[in-house]
Amino acid sequence: MRRRLPAVVVAFAALGAAFVLLPVAGLLARAPWERTGELLTSDVAIEGARVSLIVSLGAAALSLLVGVPLGLLLGRASFPGLTVLRALALLPLVLPPVVAGIGLLTAFGRRGLLGGPARALGLELPFTTAGAAIAAAFVSFPFIVLAVESGLRSLDTRLEDAAASLGASKWYVLRKVTLPLLAPQIAAGAVLAWARALGEFGATITFAGNFRGETQTMPLAVFEALQSDPGAATVLSLVLVVLSLAVLIALRGRFVGVGS
Amino acid sequence: MKSRTAFLAAAMLVANACGSDEPAAPDSITVFAAASLTESFIQIAADFEDQHGTKVRLSFGPSDGLATQIQEGAPADVFASASPKWMDAVAEDPGVTDRADFARNVLVVITPADNPAGLDSAEDLGRPGIKLVLAAEGVPVGDYAREFLGNAGIADDALANVVSNEDDVKGVVQKVALGEADAGIVYRTDVTAAVAGDVAVVEIPDDINVIAVYPIAALERSPGGSLAPEFVTYVLGPGQTVLREAGFLPP
Numbered sequence: 467m468r469r470r471l472p473a474v475v476v477a478f479a480a481l482g483a484a485f486v487l488l489p490v491a492g493l494l495a496r497a498p499w500e501r502t503g504e505l506l507t508s509d510v511a512i513e514g515a516r517v518s519l520i521v522s523l524g525a526a527a528l529s530l531l532v533g534v535p536l537g538l539l540l541g542r543a544s545f546p547g548l549t550v551l552r553a554l555a556l557l558p559l560v561l562p563p564v565v566a567g568i569g570l571l572t573a574f575g576r577r578g579l580l581g582g583p584a585r586a587l588g589l590e591l592p593f594t595t596a597g598a599a600i601a602a603a604f605v606s607f608p609f610i611v612l613a614v615e616s617g618l619r620s621l622d623t624r625l626e627d628a629a630a631s632l633g634a635s636k637w638y639v640l641r642k643v644t645l646p647l648l649a650p651q652i653a654a655g656a657v658l659a660w661a662r663a664l665g666e667f668g669a670t671i672t673f674a675g676n677f678r679g680e681t682q683t684m685p686l687a688v689f690e691a692l693q694s695d696p697g698a699a700t701v702l703s704l705v706l707v708v709l710s711l712a713v714l715i716a717l718r719g720r721f722v723g724v725g726s
Numbered sequence: 727m728k729s730r731t732a733f734l735a736a737a738m739l740v741a742n743a744c745g746s747d748e749p750a751a752p753d754s755i756t757v758f759a760a761a762s763l764t765e766s767f768i769q770i771a772a773d774f775e776d777q778h779g780t781k782v783r784l785s786f787g788p789s790d791g792l793a794t795q796i797q798e799g800a801p802a803d804v805f806a807s808a809s810p811k812w813m814d815a816v817a818e819d820p821g822v823t824d825r826a827d828f829a830r831n832v833l834v835v836i837t838p839a840d841n842p843a844g845l846d847s848a849e850d851l852g853r854p855g856i857k858l859v860l861a862a863e864g865v866p867v868g869d870y871a872r873e874f875l876g877n878a879g880i881a882d883d884a885l886a887n888v889v890s891n892e893d894d895v896k897g898v899v900q901k902v903a904l905g906e907a908d909a910g911i912v913y914r915t916d917v918t919a920a921v922a923g924d925v926a927v928v929e930i931p932d933d934i935n936v937i938a939v940y941p942i943a944a945l946e947r948s949p950g951g952s953l954a955p956e957f958v959t960y961v962l963g964p965g966q967t968v969l970r971e972a973g974f975l976p977p
Binding site for chain 2: 571575576577592593671674675676677678680681682689690692693694696
């Protein structure tokens with residue numbers, strides 16, 4: 467049964483909706499529609515979309531690789547310093563992305579802590595697509611950590627206990643019971659991480675630079691276009707708006723369940 | 727960089743908030759200046775504040791970005807550009823007064839202090855494997871740098887070495903000073919005391935160098951009254967000493 471809301475709540479909700487709608491409406495109003503075709507097929511747009519796709523999917527994959535285990539550890543393990551580790555794992559959500567970029571440079575840059583060993587292995591991250599993916603992964607993997615950890619809290623542990631009592635190994639329980647039960651949360655976390663990676667700007671331009679076809683993602687292309695051709699910037703922005711909306715609609719608010 | 731985006735957003739907000747019905751306080755002016763003018767204009771603005779008792783608010787960025795912000799309604803009273811191109815754009819829309827050239831600048835090549843790629847001359851920028859950082863096209867110093875590479879006859883080779891197109895000249899300086907890039911092309915005046923220890927300079931011969939001309943003007947719609955032209959006059963007068971000390975050439 468639906469309960470009616472007080473009018474004042476509805477009024478402020480309308481304000482909230484307008485707050486999101488107006489900038490999108492502004493982009494639509496300002497976009498130079500007669501140049502849209504030409505702009506959408508321009509090198510900047512195509513290369514930007516290609517790099518964005520590679521970088522955001524790569525970042526989501528990297529995030530899954532380290533975010534799921536870290537979420538499991540934070541949700542299950544018990545050791546001194548857990549609280550600090552949990553805060554650290556969420557730090558990238560709070561840090562200004564440019565700070566993340568500087569941090570990444572000091573860690574993985576040419577003169578960074580791991581710069582020497584990485585170069586010895588032939589790995590150079592600054593100014594490469596891989597570097598852009600690392601930057602995006604850094605800011606997005608906490609979403610997966612959060613999703614896994616909160617999923618564990620609402621998990622029915624009796625199922626795992628039952629599997630273990632029947633002789634299943636730890637690894638088997640994890641693969642066949644825990645992870646399948648967490649699948650919806652992991653999927654939602656991965657989509658959020660991907661979306662965050664798609665929008666990444668500050669850490670990318672600081673750590674990976676800005677080069678078309680290599681590290682220039684859509685947000686960087688929008689920013690560069692804005693300096694000299696605001697019309698092009700609005701069209702590129704709308705591409706990102708459409709893409710992001712499509713993902714959110716496909717997800718149908720499933721991520722609302724995360725953390726509840 | 728993120729702060730620049732935030733700034734842009736803030737500038738737009740302010741622009742909208744200070745509509746014509748609410749003029750800015752006349753005891754302060756806002757100066758939009760090319761990123762390469764950062765250190766000099768901070769000094770000049772402080773001197774101007776002391777003499778006139780007015781507050782000078784400064785906003786630095788790439789000249790093309792600043793021109794766009796002004797055209798979008800950002801509340802600038804004075805615009806100082808690193809290239810006539812973007813002053814022309816602002817002169818056309820929304821219009822300027824008291825326009826004058828106030829400085830010139832030349833390009834240099836910078837490398838990290840230890841010069842990891844062993845660059846000896848500007849022509850070495852075309853050598854394979856050099857990691858070169860430029861400012862993006864459209865940014866004055868980015869356009870000038872490409873013009874110089876053409877003059878040197880190494881445009882194709884050098885442009886193939888570019889690993890990043892930075893948003894403004896300070897971005898180029900940072901990438902080189904941090905040691906991530908082997909070389910960058912910036913204005914001579916960007917090798918400031920703050921970064922002098924982190925970078926080494928490779929001079930560009932005069933015959934292939936590019937001279938950047940800096941115009942300044944008051945915005946026609948400036949709400950600051952006579953303050954904006956006064957600031958322009960100040961830059962053309964007493965401000966010249968500061969600019970000369972920073973390495974700018976006379977206009």
